[in-house]
Amino acid sequence: MTEHAFRGRVDAVCVVFEERKLAGPARFALKNSAIDKRPVDGRVAVRELGLDGDHVCDPKHHGGSDQAVYAYAAHEALRWARELGRELPAGWFGENLRVSGIEVTGAVVGERWAVGTDGLVLEVTIPRVPCLTFARWSEEDRWVRRFANQGDVGAYLRVVAEGTVAAGDRIDVVSRPEHGVTARGLFDGSAGQDGLRRLLAAEDLPAKVARDARARLVP
Template sequence: MGIVVSVNVGRVRDVEWGPSAIDKRPVAGPVAINELGLDGDEQADRRNHGGPDQAVYAYAREDLDHFEGELGRELRDGRFGENLTLRGVDVNGALLGERWRVGGALLEVRSPRVPCGKFKAWLDERGWVKRFAAEGRPGAYFRVLETGTIGAGDSVEIVDRPDGGVTVAESLRAYYGDRELLRRIVALERRSAKWDAVAEHYGA
């Protein structure tokens, strides 16, 4: 069983590389969550971020610690734009379709975080997109199956783990064109509709 280290939200603001809400900051107290995410949280690019299948982004504190060592700099909770900073749970080893009870909400794993140019600009690290992808620590997007509240200190419990699934880390490789993994993903009952489009793009 894991724990919520912090709950992070951000508002859209104009920066030199365009409007963005990637600057997520920890908030105190329990935060209500609905089908589109946490109260007080926004997305600037609603075509590529947000929506029911990307309502919540979670990242492990252990993975932030790993990148602190790799980059030689402090990475506070929320620095990667995650809504939930978690500890003691394998976010990247979670299976697509896996269901987690987080505080008072029930969440379902849907997809990995795919690094983009704004993420690179925000971190200001040379070659960051390729470097982040190669590490296999993308974190996970979740769909909200049951609304509720989530706060720092809440438990994270895996309540349902489907058989023969694909992990979050593996699914990032699928997104970049691993046809075998894509075929396994499109066979899953609990999958985001975006995977069908990705599989069609690669002819999987």
């Protein structure tokens, strides 16, 4: 694992504003969703399972230590805003962190981010997979397919070291695995079979990363 000095910035820290009744994984079923996240002021504690003040309503498909924090890049949000012709404020994608100056979908699985000055360290795990709940929230036609085809899906992170985070914090990429597989490559298969094998050979691979990589391997 090599060291790097790439720097980004936390533009906003978002947690659940209110639960919404939206279509969930079960066809036509309306379920509570915590996708409505909005920025909060001040420093927010980040623990093993996520940010204080945040939660998930569907633990089968969301949350857990491998999906503790969801990040989305400002430049990808801006591209969508231009395409959709409307503002997409921080939290609109259901993200906990809106960040700039750093790749998120293009981040290497397993790279680690030192965030702020309070000891918080996050590790990139798996890409976000769009679902029917997200489609209902967006109110856009064919949203799941459009979002997936574009591939700007953002990434989940696990908490390596707990700490706090606030808007304005610096993000330093302190290490990056040499396998080179990005969140995007894991999402759309562009990592290739050799890349997936390199990823699966990595030490201490989070369970959901291994699951997703194995699912894309051709027998």
